[in-house]
Amino acid sequence: MAIPAEVRRYWLPILLFAAGFLFQLLVLPHSFPPSHYDVLGVERFAPVETVVEAYELLSKEWLAETNQQSTVDIIKIQYAYELLTNPILKRDYDLFGLDQHTDILERVKEQYQKEHFLKIDLPLLKDSSDHSTDYAFNVLTYESFIHAISEEHPLLIMVYSKGSPRCAKFIEYWKQIGIRLDGVANTAMVELGDVQLAGHFADKRFSKQPFFRNGLPTLVAYPTDCRRPSCYMRYPGELYVDSVVDWVATSVVVLPRILYYSKETLGPQFIGKSAHHKVKVIFFSSTGERAAPFLRQAAQEYSTYASFAFVLWKEDESQIWWNSLGVESAPSLVFLKGAGAKPVVYHGTFTKSEFTKIMEEHKHQELRQLRSDTSLELGCDARGHSRAGNDMMVWYCVVIAGRPGVELSKRRQILRKAQDQLFSDADSSTAGDVDNSVEVSSAATALKDDRLTFVWLDGEVQKKFCAFYLANDYSGACGPGGFGDENDKSELFIIRFQRNATYEALKAGKTNNLIETLQGHHTTDASQLVARYNGPDEIQEINKWISQIIKDGDTREIPYFTSKVPDLVPEETSKEWLRSTKSIRSAGNSLKERIQNSGIHFRDYLTDPRIGPALLMSGCISLGIIWLKNSQPTRTTPQDEAPSKDKKAKRRRPKLSTSLFGQPTETECTTEPEPRDARQWEMTDSDSD
Numbered sequence: 044m045a046i047p048a049e050v051r052r053y054w055l056p057i058l059l060f061a062a063g064f065l066f067q068l069l070v071l072p073h074s075f076p077p078s079h080y081d082v083l084g085v086e087r088f089a090p091v092e093t094v095v096e097a098y099e100l101l102s103k104e105w106l107a108e109t110n111q112q113s114t115v116d117i118i119k120i121q122y123a124y125e126l127l128t129n130p131i132l133k134r135d136y137d138l139f140g141l142d143q144h145t146d147i148l149e150r151v152k153e154q155y156q157k158e159h160f161l162k163i164d165l166p167l168l169k170d171s172s173d174h175s176t177d178y179a180f181n182v183l184t185y186e187s188f189i190h191a192i193s194e195e196h197p198l199l200i201m202v203y204s205k206g207s208p209r210c211a212k213f214i215e216y217w218k219q220i221g222i223r224l225d226g227v228a229n230t231a232m233v234e235l236g237d238v239q240l241a242g243h244f245a246d247k248r249f250s251k252q253p254f255f256r257n258g259l260p261t262l263v264a265y266p267t268d269c270r271r272p273s274c275y276m277r278y279p280g281e282l283y284v285d286s287v288v289d290w291v292a293t294s295v296v297v298l299p300r301i302l303y304y305s306k307e308t309l310g311p312q313f314i315g316k317s318a319h320h321k322v323k324v325i326f327f328s329s330t331g332e333r334a335a336p337f338l339r340q341a342a343q344e345y346s347t348y349a350s351f352a353f354v355l356w357k358e359d360e361s362q363i364w365w366n367s368l369g370v371e372s373a374p375s376l377v378f379l380k381g382a383g384a385k386p387v388v389y390h391g392t393f394t395k396s397e398f399t400k401i402m403e404e405h406k407h408q409e410l411r412q413l414r415s416d417t418s419l420e421l422g423c424d425a426r427g428h429s430r431a432g433n434d435m436m437v438w439y440c441v442v443i444a445g446r447p448g449v450e451l452s453k454r455r456q457i458l459r460k461a462q463d464q465l466f467s468d469a470d471s472s473t474a475g476d477v478d479n480s481v482e483v484s485s486a487a488t489a490l491k492d493d494r495l496t497f498v499w500l501d502g503e504v505q506k507k508f509c510a511f512y513l514a515n516d517y518s519g520a521c522g523p524g525g526f527g528d529e530n531d532k533s534e535l536f537i538i539r540f541q542r543n544a545t546y547e548a549l550k551a552g553k554t555n556n557l558i559e560t561l562q563g564h565h566t567t568d569a570s571q572l573v574a575r576y577n578g579p580d581e582i583q584e585i586n587k588w589i590s591q592i593i594k595d596g597d598t599r600e601i602p603y604f605t606s607k608v609p610d611l612v613p614e615e616t617s618k619e620w621l622r623s624t625k626s627i628r629s630a631g632n633s634l635k636e637r638i639q640n641s642g643i644h645f646r647d648y649l650t651d652p653r654i655g656p657a658l659l660m661s662g663c664i665s666l667g668i669i670w671l672k673n674s675q676p677t678r679t680t681p682q683d684e685a686p687s688k689d690k691k692a693k694r695r696r697p698k699l700s701t702s703l704f705g706q707p708t709e710t711e712c713t714t715e716p717e718p719r720d721a722r723q724w725e726m727t728d729s730d731s732d
Contacts, residue, residue, distance in 0.1 A: 082123040118155065132168075197295050198231060201230070204234070205234065225395070318350070376398075380409045384408070412501065429494055440540070445502050459497070465483065507612075520534040536575045
């Protein structure tokens with residue numbers, strides 16, 4: 044069936060008129076249902092006295108014999124009367140449109156819709172008085188609010204009402220949220236009676252009428268860098284303790300997540316991919332809940348020293364964890380402090396202060412890595428000083444260098460055990476143990492006095508630094524490893540550092556070049572002497588060799604000379620795991636919730652009464668434009684006909700000649716006329732012309 048021409052011509056105004064009438068007749072009335080004032084037949088925002096008078100008139104009709112009102116209508120009237128005569132409930136309803144007892148109304152209507160109204164248990168809102176008690180704490184006023192957002196920590200605020208049953212039930216969860224966010228974010232409350240402050244956190248409709256889209260309680264937060272009242276963030280998720288805490292830690296404080304691993308993925312995905320120099324911190328949880336905010340804060344603060352992971356404890360895997368890490372039960376905490384080091388295990392739960400103390404004790408590996416950001420701290424930098432202080436003129440650094448792999452891991456374990464043995468010997472000498480070996484006493488004493496440091500070096504990354512001290516090219520322990528390189532082995536050596544106060548003072552006094560001073564060339568390097576170990580990989584032999592080197596270095600006169608040492612290459616801090624956890628969305632950031640939020644904003648437009656008239660007006664304008672355009676007669680003018688005639692008489696474009704030198708053939712001359720502006724090119728017999 045063909046569509047009439049008139050309908051095709053006026054399809055746009057027809058569509059706009061239909062949309063406008065549908066909006067006015069169906070959508071808009073549904074968006075503005077009758078209010079409780081309309082149920083009682085009084086004007087909006089009427090005082091309590093007027094509400095009481097209207098209710099008394101209606102209640103007299105119930106007892107009359109001519110009563111024609113249904114039980115459901117009587118329930119609505121009773122509910123409206125009780126709500127509008129309660130000062131707190133009326134305040135919430137008038138100012139913000141809040142009615143948080145609708146569940147009671149629906150339940151009573153369903154229960155008594157077929158019963159006589161005299162059987163209704165009155166009052167309907169008898170429990171509302173129980174919620175009106177002020178259970179709040181740390182309630183903000185406008186003055187204290189300005190001071191609170193100016194503090195260093197983020198701020199989480201709950202907007203509540205004394206007459207809200209949901210707020211009364213949520214208060215216990217709110218206390219748990221405050222406990223879990225202790226030290227990470229501050230918490231406070233705002234009562235709906237503070238109209239200026241509560242209205243600031245409310246949503247706004249087209250008419251500027253404040254309202255709370257999801258009712259009360261409503262949670263808002265101020266990040267650390269937010270110092271203005273308008274830059275708050277609104278919590279979009281469900282009111283669960285774990286969800287709220289996770290949203291604050293992730294979206295407000297911007298803390299990294301600590302991921303869960305299974306027994307199959309813990310090794311390859313966490314231990315294998317974490318940086319070699321970092322301590323591995325593993326939490327065993329029996330509940331599977333997210334990491335507490337203070338743990339996530341510690342993961343951020345100690346990201347330079349440690350990597351963090353969670354494991355869900357299962358009874359059928361308990362034997363595996365006992366054999367591999369020595370974990371008996373959950374909750375527990377495990378520290379892996381380097382290759383071959385015995386795991387350090389703590390069982391039980393920990394407060395923030397207890398965990399911080401434990402982290403400070405175990406944040407370093409037992410054999411630390413020599414890096415660009417640790418060389419000065421470890422006392423293995425020629426531009427620095429000993430760990431014992433700036434007054435120490437001679438100190439030592441034992442280094443095991445090589446490419447990361449099995450060979451380097453084995454020798455790191457040996458060197459770590461040698462270090463532990465010297466620590467034990469130093470403790471024995473302090474306790475007066477006469478059996479302490481004299482052959483290693485020099486090394487034990489130097490280690491105790493912080494004049495001796497044990498480290499390992501990544502020879503593949505720090506190839507220039509490694510080759511400088513080993514005096515070789517990029518092979519063996521230094522440089523990138525080639526395919527099938529049989530010389531991929533580690534090297535053990537010791538560096539003796541010495542500073543000469545007199546020599547350095549004289550050298551510093553001769554520095555008069557401004558450019559060198561600005562560039563820091565006046566800073567002198569310590570004198571260095573390197574000795575390489577070629578003995579067996581036995582702990583006792585290594586310690587004897589170290590002790591002999593220290594004894595000779597402290598007693599013999601060694602010439603003082605300096606040499607420019609290559610700088611250590613800044614290594615990646617390995618924060619990929621921190622960045623990857625940020626891709627996990629928190630509450631309100633998932634695709635599903637974004638689509639839902641878009642639908643909510645679309646529904647807000649459906650409550651705007653200006654949309655219907657705007658559609659009808661647009662239909663009228665489009666109708667007028669189309670009618671005016673079609674009502675104008677079409678006239679033909681000589682100017683309109685002239686182009687058509689000219690078009691027919693238009694000269695045909697001459698074809699290009701295919702003859703030699705552009706001369707036309709006889710066929711071309713007879714078929715096409717010669718153009719009036721054409722010229723014949725005259726040819727001469729002389730090439731010079």
